Ligand SMILES: O=C(O)CCC(=O)N[C@@H](CCC(=O)O)C(=O)O
């Protein structure tokens with residue numbers, strides 16, 4: 034296969050469904066699902082996904098740039114790799130989703146929505162991860178990096194969102210996220226239906242949603258803003274040296290979720306409000322009927338405010354910044 038992105042956008046299966054070169058063998062499993070196995074046994078299994086939302090194109094372009102030299106046999110592969118373009122139909126139409134946000138449907142939540150294409154696709158992606166990780170060697174390290182872009186501009190252009198994890202985060206994983214030049218890490222404290230929650234909860238993977246800039250159509254992205262992330266991904270994939278960490282990302286955790294239930298929902302933030310905008314205690318953030326959302330802590334920061342989400346879905350998250358002492362639990366290197 035020459036170009037996985039073009040192949041996926043074409044909507045056609047490739048003429049050849051598997052192949053190999055001096056460094057690896059590859060197998061096309063389904064639309065937007067490709068595994069690559071290195072000739073040399075690897076210590077790590079990595080799922081690298083993008084295009085879960087069809088309008089978030091910068092990471093899709095980046096992923097394809099990293100993948101192409103592997104498929105051409107120009108770079109060695111240092112990990113067992115599963116590459117996923119999450120929602121090909123939405124990528125073709127340039128929309129976040131066709132009928133329902135797929136990133137709310139993982140962990141079996143696809144069973145709760147009517148027959149929408151995203152429900153089928155969430156099931157297919159869960160099966161792909163299941164099969165990929167079933168083939169894991171004992172003690173193989175499992176990581177899942179799901180690449181997105183935010184709808185709005187942000188005070189932090191590059192940041193990571195980590196799912197609820199009942200185990201401590203591996204130090205090497207947090208180190209990699211810092212080396213990828215993420216400015217902030219946001220820790221969820223409740224379960225959710227995202228792809229990264231699914232990997233972490235059901236497959237014990239260290240997983241993170243990487244948010245790289247603002248959503249723009251194909252061809253309009255300035256990938257130089259994400260050079261740090263691209264370099265860190267290249268280091269991981271090709272077994273190259275990881276750049277030194279220049280700054281520790283700021284750490285936040287989620288304190289409350291704003292949920293839209295229906296037509297009465299009002300979000301008291303304009304379209305100009307950036308991600309990580311701070312609000313003082315007592316600020317009325319949103320209301321719907323009798324329900325009112327206020328800032329509860331001395332200062333909270335908003336993330337992903339969106340009054341247009343479907344009923345029952347999150348219309349924003351409120352965050353608190355952690356002090357260095359409070360930091361989220363990290364495993365010792367031996368853990
Ligand atoms: O900018 C926005 O409003 C959404 C950007 C985006 O798609 N973010 C992910 C975050 C997933 C997570 O919580 O890990 C999403 O909303 O699905």
Ligand SMILES: [Zn+2]
Nearest residue numbers: 086089181182
């Ligand atoms: Zn997204």
